[in-house]
Amino acid sequence: MIKQRKPRSEWYYLKKNSELLLLLLPGALLVLVFAYLPMFGVVLAFKDFRYDMGFWHSPWVGLDNFKFFFVSDNATLITRNTVAYGLTYMILTTLLALLFAILMNEMGKRWLRIHQTAMFIPYCLSWVVVSYLALALLDTQNGYLNKVLETLGLSTHMWYLESAPWPYILISAYLWKNVGFSTLVYFAGIMGINQEYYEAAKIDGTSRWQMATKITLPLLSNLITVLLILSIGHIFVGDFGLHYFIPNDAGMTYSTTDIIDTYVYRALRVNGDIGMSTAIGLYQSLVGLVLVVAANYVVRKINDENSLF
Amino acid sequence: MKVWKMSMAPLVLASLMLMLLVSACGSNNDKNNAPAADNTASNAKNDTAANAPDNAANDTATTEPAPAAEPPVELTYYYIVYDMPADQQEVEDAINAYIQPKINATIKLKPVLEAGYKDKINTMLAANESFDLLWTSNWGGGDYDNKVAKGALLPIDDLLDKTPDLKAAIPQVAWDDTKVDGKIYGVPNMQIAAKAEGFAIQKRFIDKYNIDVNSIKTQMDIEPVLKTIHDNEPDIIPIATTSNMFDFGRQYGYAAQGYKLGDPNFKIIDTTDKPEYKTFLDNMRRWYTSGYIYKDAATMKDDQLVALLNTGKVAVEWNTTMKPGGEVDDKKRFGNNDVVYVRVSEPEFTGVRATMNSISRTSKNPEKALEFLQLTSTDPALFNLITFGIKDKHYTMVGDNTIKINQDAGYKGDQGWVFGNVLIGYLKEGQAPDTWERTKQLNETAKRPEVNGFNFNTEPYKTESVNIAAVSEQYGKALNSGAVDPAKVLPKYQDALKKAGVGKQTEEMQKQLDEWLKANGKK
Numbered sequence: 001m002i003k004q005r006k007p008r009s010e011w012y013y014l015k016k017n018s019e020l021l022l023l024l025l026p027g028a029l030l031v032l033v034f035a036y037l038p039m040f041g042v043v044l045a046f047k048d049f050r051y052d053m054g055f056w057h058s059p060w061v062g063l064d065n066f067k068f069f070f071v072s073d074n075a076t077l078i079t080r081n082t083v084a085y086g087l088t089y090m091i092l093t094t095l096l097a098l099l100f101a102i103l104m105n106e107m108g109k110r111w112l113r114i115h116q117t118a119m120f121i122p123y124c125l126s127w128v129v130v131s132y133l134a135l136a137l138l139d140t141q142n143g144y145l146n147k148v149l150e151t152l153g154l155s156t157h158m159w160y161l162e163s164a165p166w167p168y169i170l171i172s173a174y175l176w177k178n179v180g181f182s183t184l185v186y187f188a189g190i191m192g193i194n195q196e197y198y199e200a201a202k203i204d205g206t207s208r209w210q211m212a213t214k215i216t217l218p219l220l221s222n223l224i225t226v227l228l229i230l231s232i233g234h235i236f237v238g239d240f241g242l243h244y245f246i247p248n249d250a251g252m253t254y255s256t257t258d259i260i261d262t263y264v265y266r267a268l269r270v271n272g273d274i275g276m277s278t279a280i281g282l283y284q285s286l287v288g289l290v291l292v293v294a295a296n297y298v299v300r301k302i303n304d305e306n307s308l309f
Numbered sequence: 310m311k312v313w314k315m316s317m318a319p320l321v322l323a324s325l326m327l328m329l330l331v332s333a334c335g336s337n338n339d340k341n342n343a344p345a346a347d348n349t350a351s352n353a354k355n356d357t358a359a360n361a362p363d364n365a366a367n368d369t370a371t372t373e374p375a376p377a378a379e380p381p382v383e384l385t386y387y388y389i390v391y392d393m394p395a396d397q398q399e400v401e402d403a404i405n406a407y408i409q410p411k412i413n414a415t416i417k418l419k420p421v422l423e424a425g426y427k428d429k430i431n432t433m434l435a436a437n438e439s440f441d442l443l444w445t446s447n448w449g450g451g452d453y454d455n456k457v458a459k460g461a462l463l464p465i466d467d468l469l470d471k472t473p474d475l476k477a478a479i480p481q482v483a484w485d486d487t488k489v490d491g492k493i494y495g496v497p498n499m500q501i502a503a504k505a506e507g508f509a510i511q512k513r514f515i516d517k518y519n520i521d522v523n524s525i526k527t528q529m530d531i532e533p534v535l536k537t538i539h540d541n542e543p544d545i546i547p548i549a550t551t552s553n554m555f556d557f558g559r560q561y562g563y564a565a566q567g568y569k570l571g572d573p574n575f576k577i578i579d580t581t582d583k584p585e586y587k588t589f590l591d592n593m594r595r596w597y598t599s600g601y602i603y604k605d606a607a608t609m610k611d612d613q614l615v616a617l618l619n620t621g622k623v624a625v626e627w628n629t630t631m632k633p634g635g636e637v638d639d640k641k642r643f644g645n646n647d648v649v650y651v652r653v654s655e656p657e658f659t660g661v662r663a664t665m666n667s668i669s670r671t672s673k674n675p676e677k678a679l680e681f682l683q684l685t686s687t688d689p690a691l692f693n694l695i696t697f698g699i700k701d702k703h704y705t706m707v708g709d710n711t712i713k714i715n716q717d718a719g720y721k722g723d724q725g726w727v728f729g730n731v732l733i734g735y736l737k738e739g740q741a742p743d744t745w746e747r748t749k750q751l752n753e754t755a756k757r758p759e760v761n762g763f764n765f766n767t768e769p770y771k772t773e774s775v776n777i778a779a780v781s782e783q784y785g786k787a788l789n790s791g792a793v794d795p796a797k798v799l800p801k802y803q804d805a806l807k808k809a810g811v812g813k814q815t816e817e818m819q820k821q822l823d824e825w826l827k828a829n830g831k832k
Binding site: 064067068141248254263 | 437455459773776778784792805810
C-alpha cells in the first residue's frame with residue numbers, strides 16, 4: 001500500500017510546520033525590527049547629519065565621517081585590541097565550555113543541577129552589576145584583592161591606574177559570565193547524542209577519555225562549527241558593557257581595555273555626531289560580514305556538511 | 310516547480326516585511342495620537358479647575374465672550390537636575406495653575422539627571438521628538454555650540470520682538486554673548502557672570518589650626534594648609550580632587566583661548582605644551598604622594614565626588630566661581646559644615662553661556678515657549694515657585710525676601726540658575742541682603758577679557774577635536790590629580806595629542822582668532 005509521493009505544495013509545508021513557524025515569529029520580528037529596519041540609516045554614514053535638515057536633506061560628505069577613526073593613531077591599537085579580545089574570548093569560551101559540558105556529562109543528577117545553576121547565574125547579571133563586584137575586589141583603598149595582597153605581604157596595586165593586568169581581569173570576567181551559557185548549549189548537544197554509541201563503547205571496554213574524544217567531540221563538531229561561525233561575526237563587535245564598566249572607564253587602562261565600541265562611544269559622547277557613529281557601525285558590520293563569509297567558506301572547503309550556508 | 314519555489318520565497322518574505330512595516334508605522338501613529346488627545350482632555354479639566362475661582366469672582370461678567378477661545382498649549386521643558394525632586398508633580402501643578410491664565414499654556418517639566426543629560430537630549434533630537442524647551446550651556450551636558458552647529462536649536466531673534474519685556478530684562482552684552490554667526494539661540498539665565506577662582510575651606514579647620522587665610526595669595530599657597538590637615542587629621546581628606554585646578558592656565562597667566570596674556574602675537578599654545586603645566590603636574594604629583602589628594606581622585610566619577618563631599622570629610626575644594634553668597638550653598642555640599650571662601654584671582658567676566666534655555670527646532674509653539682521664558686526671567690512669583698517650590702511646604706519665609714529651604718521636604722534642588730533670572734528670586738538664610746546687588750555690580754565691573762565676545766567655531770576641526778577629547782579623557786584626569794608620574798606619562802600624553810591632530814586644531818583656532826582680532830582692530 002505504498003503510495004507514490006507527489007510533490008507537495010508550499011501550503012502543505014507551511015501548514016505542516018505552522019507551529020514551528022509560529023515559534024520562529026517573535027525571533028524573526030525582533031531581527032526585522034532591530035536589524036533590518038535600521039539598515040536604511042546606513043545612509044547617514046555618508047552625510048553630515050543636521051537636525052534641521054533631517055534624514056533626506058542633510059548634505060552628503062562622502063567618506064569624511066570615517067576619517068576621524070582612521071586618522072587617529074589609536075585606530076590600529078584599538079582594532080588590534082578588539083580582534084585579539086574577540087578571538088581570545090571565542091576560543092577560550094569554546095574550549096572551557098566543551099570541557100565543562102563533558103565533565104557535567106559524567107556527573108550525578110543532583111550535583112549536575114547545582115553546577116548548572118551556579119554557572120548560569122552570572123550570565124543573567126548585567127555588566128553594571130558585575131562592575132560593582134569588580135570594584136569591591138579591585139578598589140585601591142578598600143578592595144579585597146589589595147587587602148589579601150597586603151596580608152600576604154605582597155605589594156598592592158592601583159588596578160585602575162595600570163594597564164598591564166587588565167587583559168587577565170577582562171578575560172576572567174568574560175569567561176566567568178559567559179562560559180555557563182555555552183556549557184549548557186554543548187551539554188544539550190551531548191544529551192542529544194544517541195546513548196547506544198556509549199553503550200556499545202562500554203561493552204568494548206573504552207575508557208572515559210576515549211569516549212569523550214572519539215564519540216562526543218566528533219558528534220558535536222557540527223554544533224561547534226555552527227556556533228564558531230556565528231561568533232566569528234561578533235569578533236569585530238566588542239562587548240561594550242564589559243570593556244566600559246569593568247575598567248570603570250578609567251583613562252590609564254585604555255591602552256589595554258579600549259575596543260572600537262568604547263572608543264567610539266567616548267569620542268562621540270563629546271559631540272554627539274550621528275554621522276560618525278553610523279560610519280563606525282557600518283565599518284564594524286562590513287568587517288563582521290566578511291569574517292563570517294570567509295569562515296563559512298573555509299569550513300565548506302574542509303567539510304561541506306558543517307557549513308552554515 | 311522547483312524554480313517557482315525559489316523565486317517565490319524572497320517575494321513572499323519581502324511582501325511580509327512590507328506589511329509588517331506598514332502596520333508597525335500605523336500602530337505607532339495611533340499611539341502618538343492617543344496621549345495627545347488625553348492631554349487636551351486633562352488640560353480642559355485643569356482649565357476649568359484653575360479658572361474656577363476667577364469665574365466665581367467674575368460671575369457678573371459672564372455675559373462677556375470668553376477671552377481664551379483657543380485651547381491651552383502644552384509645553385515640554387527638559388532641564389538638568391542633580392537630584393530628582395520627590396514633589397515634582399505638585400510643583401508642576403502649582404506652576405500650571407499660575408501660568409495658564411497668564412500665557413494660556415501649561416508646562417510639562419522633564420528634569421533629567423546630570424549624568425545622562427547630554428545623551429538623553431541627543432537621543433531625543435536624533436529621534437526627532439517634539440519638545441519645546443531645553444537647558445543649554447557651554448559646559449557639561451549643555452552642549453550649546455554643538456547643538457547650534459547641528460541645527461537643533463531655533464534662532465529666536467525675530468521671536469524676541471514679540472516678548473519685549475524679556476528682551477529688555479537681559480542686557481544687550483548678554484544677548485551678544487549668546488550669538489553664533491550673528492543669531493541668538495538661547496535665553497541667558499542671569500546670574501553671576503563674573504567668576505573668580507579660589508579655595509573653599511572648612512571653617513572648623515581654619516579655627517582649629519589658626520590658618521591665616523590672607524596668606525593664601527596663589528594656588529600653591531594652599532600646600533601648607535593641606536599639610537597641616539594631613540598631619541593632624543588622619544580621618545580627613547585634605548583635598549578631594551585637583552583635576553580642575555589647571556584647566557587652561559588661568560592662574561598662570563593664560564587667556565581662555567590659550568594665549569599668554571600680554572603676548573602681542575596672541576599665540577595659542579596647547580595646554581600640555583605650556584611650561585607652567587609641567588610645573589603644576591610635578592606639584593600635584595608631590596601632593597598626591599604626600600597623601601594630600603584623595604587616593605581615588607583619578608577614577609572618581611562626579612556623583613562619587615558629591616557623595617564624598619557630603620560626608621564632611623573633605624577639608625578643601627578648588628572653586629571656579631566664587632559667587633557672592635556661595636558659602637551657603639557649599640555648606641550644604643560639605644555635609645553641613647561652614648566653609649570660608651579664599652579668592653586667589655580677581656573676578657573676570659566669563660560670559661553668560663554658562664546657563665541658558667533654548668527652544669528646540671521641533672517645538673510646535675515657539676512663541677509660547679519664549680513667553681514662558683519671559684516669565685521665568687521677569688516674574689519673581691513664577692521664578693521662586695519653580696526654584697524653591699511651594700511656600701510653607703518646601704520653604705519658609707524668614708525675612709522680607711529671605712527664605713529657609715525645608716531640607717526634609719521634596720523640593721530642595723535650589724536650581725534657580727537653570728530656570729531664569731536668579732537676581733529676582735529669594736535669598737537664602739545666611740546670604741546678605743545685598744547679595745543680588747553685589748552680583749549685579751560684579752557683573753558690570755568685572756574685568757573684561759581682551760577678546761570678549763569671541764568664540765571658536767569648532768566645525769572646521771571637528772575630526773581632530775573628537776580624537777583629542779578621547780585622548781584627554783585617557784590621560785588628563787590621572788595626570789591632573791597626581792595619580793601617575795608626569796615624567797613618564799606627560800610625554801605619552803603629548804605624543805598622543807600630536808597624533809590626534811592637536812597641531813591642526815591649534816592652527817585653525819589661531820586662524821579664527823587672528824581674523825577676529827583683525828576685524829576688531831586689536832592686531
